[in-house]
Amino acid sequence: MSTLFDGFAGLLLFGALAALANFIGGLLLTTSSARRLDQRFLKYLIALGAGFMLAAIFIEILPETISMWTAHGTGDIAAEAVVGAMTLLLGGYLLIQLFEHTIAPHFHFGAETHPESVLRSSAIYAAIGGLTIHTFFDGVSIAAAFLVNFKVGLLVFIAILLHKMPEGFTVASIILASGRSTRKALLATLAIGAATLAGVVAVVLLKERVSSAVAYALPFSAGVTLYVAASDLIPEVNQKEERNPMVSIVVFAGVALFYFLHRLIEG
Numbered sequence: 001m002s003t004l005f006d007g008f009a010g011l012l013l014f015g016a017l018a019a020l021a022n023f024i025g026g027l028l029l030t031t032s033s034a035r036r037l038d039q040r041f042l043k044y045l046i047a048l049g050a051g052f053m054l055a056a057i058f059i060e061i062l063p064e065t066i067s068m069w070t071a072h073g074t075g076d077i078a079a080e081a082v083v084g085a086m087t088l089l090l091g092g093y094l095l096i097q098l099f100e101h102t103i104a105p106h107f108h109f110g111a112e113t114h115p116e117s118v119l120r121s122s123a124i125y126a127a128i129g130g131l132t133i134h135t136f137f138d139g140v141s142i143a144a145a146f147l148v149n150f151k152v153g154l155l156v157f158i159a160i161l162l163h164k165m166p167e168g169f170t171v172a173s174i175i176l177a178s179g180r181s182t183r184k185a186l187l188a189t190l191a192i193g194a195a196t197l198a199g200v201v202a203v204v205l206l207k208e209r210v211s212s213a214v215a216y217a218l219p220f221s222a223g224v225t226l227y228v229a230a231s232d233l234i235p236e237v238n239q240k241e242e243r244n245p246m247v248s249i250v251v252f253a254g255v256a257l258f259y260f261l262h263r264l265i266e267g
């Protein structure tokens with residue numbers, strides 16, 4: 001089974017599933033008559049995803065990255081190589097700070113509750129544009145992890161997948177809050193899904209030219225994932241937690257779920 005998924009078709013399948021979750025998140029927002037129920041569900045999914053993503057970064061992606069970057073030496077040589085990898089991680093983190101928050105005047109995960117902030121078209125384009133760059137690197141994360149090996153790929157795929165529905169919901173709610181149509185809201189979820197697929201394809205194409213592409217893509221996209229987990233999702237959890245302490249507890253459940261699946265998959 002693993003040889004099937006090592007191929008390009010397998011990578012595309014996982015990318016497409018992640019993209020589909022973006023669309024489903026949008027559908028939940030735009031078609032539901034019980035939107036409140038969906039919001040409650042998504043709130044827990046955001047918390048679960050945040051915990052799972054943090055664990056995947058520190059327990060899966062970073063150890064794999066360090067192993068790749070220290071293959072040619074020990075001691076000071078290894079330490080210097082790790083600085084390179086950590087610089088890429090920091091770069092990925094700062095890239096999303098730049099596009100989701102420095103350039104975009106208003107962006108946060110979850111339901112858009114400040115319609116006045118997204119009435120200007122420029123605010124919407126900046127928010128969706130920033131999110132598109134982030135979702136591109138969701139795809140890069142998935143592809144780079146599968147190119148390390150199938151088990152790492154599967155765990156990172158689950159980590160990314162868990163925040164994809166809330167992400168689609170977020171995009172659709174920004175578009176609707178700005179007074180645009182349901183159709184436009186769903187098109188936007190398709191666009192961020194397409195960016196995820198583009199990220200998968202980009203890694204595969206790059207790997208054909210640069211043999212060490214995965215060694216660069218893995219820490220950089222992990223920096224993006226770290227931003228999403230720690231600086232997009234956790235603040236949303238903390239805001240919700242003021243009314244419902246359970247939400248914060250689910251973050252720890254996300255970490256526990258990661259350890260459980262890690263044991264199950266890697267044995």
Ligand SMILES: [Zn+2]
Binds near residue numbers: 108
């Ligand atoms: Zn808002």
Ligand SMILES: [Zn+2]
Binds near residue numbers: 134135163164167228
């Ligand atoms: Zn994402």
